[in-house]
Amino acid sequence: MYIDQEKCIGCQKCLNYCPVAAIEYSGRSKDQKAYAFINRDECVECAVCYRARVCPTDAFVQEALDWPRILRSAFSDPFNPHKGTNVPGRGTEEMKTTDITNRFPEGTIGIGLEFGRPGIGLRLKETEPVIRRLLESGIKLEPCNPLTELITDENTGQLKTDAANEKVLSAIVEFIAPLEQAEEVFDIIREAAQATETVFSLDIVGKVSADGSIPVMQEVEKAGLRVAPNGKVNVGLGRMVAK
Ligand code: SF4
Ligand code: SF4
Structure with a gap:
């Protein structure tokens, strides 16, 4: 994304629309014209500024992105499906909504660590330490x-070294993971929380047993984790798994 300097009239209407404050205001350029510009290193290519349509002169220009910059858009713009997974956004559909194909069988815990948020974002390399610890513990990440x-x-x-420094939302x-590994996994996540320079939230997926208990929640309570009352809860009925 960039701002066409010929079109910008410096009205500053766009400044508050960027979720990572990448739109800056110069005051005056060499020709004494005030204008806004995008800090390319901070911009996550989410296209919020473009879609907001607040610019009175249509000065925002959405350019074709090359590798590795295209990763910014894939991880930050929900209107741009990731080319490899064909998933819009950053996780798999079932993790984020409902388990419709029984991917999270009883006796397992599904986990998503959502790094970054509007206002802060992250460099992809900030996920490497927790990924390394999980792999060392024999965890297989969602392919x-x-x-x-x-x-x-x-x-x-x-x-990938050329991807690691890309900034995304x-x-x-x-x-x-197997449910019996939950305690170890929660310890790794606590370590990650101490080490990271951005923020992350913890998503948990678990099946409700036939007797109405939720084994995953027992592990969460054992670990002393507090479930935020304002957290997002997705309840899915799923498909019939019994024949
Ligand atoms: S594309 Fe997104 S991150 Fe980049 S300047 Fe626009 S709103 Fe900000
Ligand atoms: S809204 Fe458009 S004209 Fe106004 S400062 Fe931003 S880019 Fe420039």
Whole structure:
């Protein structure tokens, strides 16, 4: 994304629309004209500024992006499906909504670590330490996830070097673990929370048992984690799994 300097009249109407404050205001350029410009290193290519249609002169220009910059758009613009997974956004559909194909069987816990948020974002490399720790513990990451696709070394969790410094709005580390490994996994997540320079939220997926209990929640309580009352809860009826 860039702002056509010939069209910008410096009205500043766009400044508050950027979720990572990448639109800056110069005051005066060499020709004494006031104008806005985009800090390319901070911009996550989410296209919010473009879609907001607040610019009175249509000065925002959405350009074709090359690798690795195109990753910014794939992870930040929900209108741009990720080319590898064909998933709009950053996680798999079932993790984010409902388990319709029984991918999270009883005895397992589904976890999503949603790194970054509007206002802060993240560099993709900030997910590497927690990915490395999970892989060391034998966890397999969700293959149909845009972040997993960027891992070049399955032992260290290292991302493609030219992708690692790309800034995005958010990225999800997504996996399924046996329920008996939940305690270890929560310890790793606590370590990640201490080490990260951005923020992340913890998504948990679990089945309700036939007796109405929720085994995953027992593990959450054992670990002393507090479920936010304002958290998002998706309840899905799913498909029949019994024949
Ligand atoms: S594309 Fe998104 S991040 Fe970039 S300047 Fe526009 S609103 Fe900000
Ligand atoms: S809204 Fe348009 S004209 Fe106004 S400062 Fe932003 S880019 Fe420039």
